[in-house]
Amino acid sequence: MNAFNTWILPFTFIPGVAMLVLSTSNRYFHIKGLIRETMLEEKKKELWSYEDLMERVRLFHHALVAEYIAVGSFSLSALMGNIHQNWFNSNSPICMILSNGFILIGVICVVFASGILIQEATVSLRHIEDGNKNSSKQKI
Numbered sequence: 002m003n004a005f006n007t008w009i010l011p012f013t014f015i016p017g018v019a020m021l022v023l024s025t026s027n028r029y030f031h032i033k034g035l036i037r038e039t040m041l042e043e044k045k046k047e048l049w050s051y052e053d054l055m056e057r058v059r060l061f062h063h064a065l066v067a068e069y070i071a072v073g074s075f076s077l078s079a080l081m082g083n084i085h086q087n088w089f090n091s092n093s094p095i096c097m098i099l100s101n102g103f104i105l106i107g108v109i110c111v112v113f114a115s116g117i118l119i120q121e122a123t124v125s126l127r128h129i130e131d132g133n134k135n136s137s138k139q140k141i
Contacts, residue, residue, distance in 0.1 A: 009082075011103070060121040061121060063117050064117040074110065
């Protein structure tokens with residue numbers, strides 16, 4: 002990997018992670034609104050329990066933290082590569098290793114966040130299915 006790639010490569014990851022952050026934060030705020038509505042309306046308490054919603058909020062929070070760490074890692078990697086290329090103008094193996102290390106941390110955080118979001122989707126589906134079962138039993 003040449004010096005140019007050490008600071009350009011991380012920038013290619015940032016837009017994708019930023020979209021992931023945007024969608025996760027939108028879903029996080031939607032759950033926050035559901036919690037507020039659930040606490041205010043008696044009807045919604047039958048569909049969503051406070052504990053169910055808080056479990057989803059915790060998962061979203063962990064995913065957002067991992068995504069923010071990923072963006073920070075990619076940015077640090079790009080900054081280090083740029084400073085190294087423009088100021089030191091050499092191919093120092095230490096800088097390349099550190100830059101690649103930050104890229105690796107960022108990728109690991111994105112994979113971790115994706116796993117958490119899969120877990121949240123599963124929890125959400127389970128809660129919706131449980132709610133549908135409970136509402137169909139009440140109709141009978």
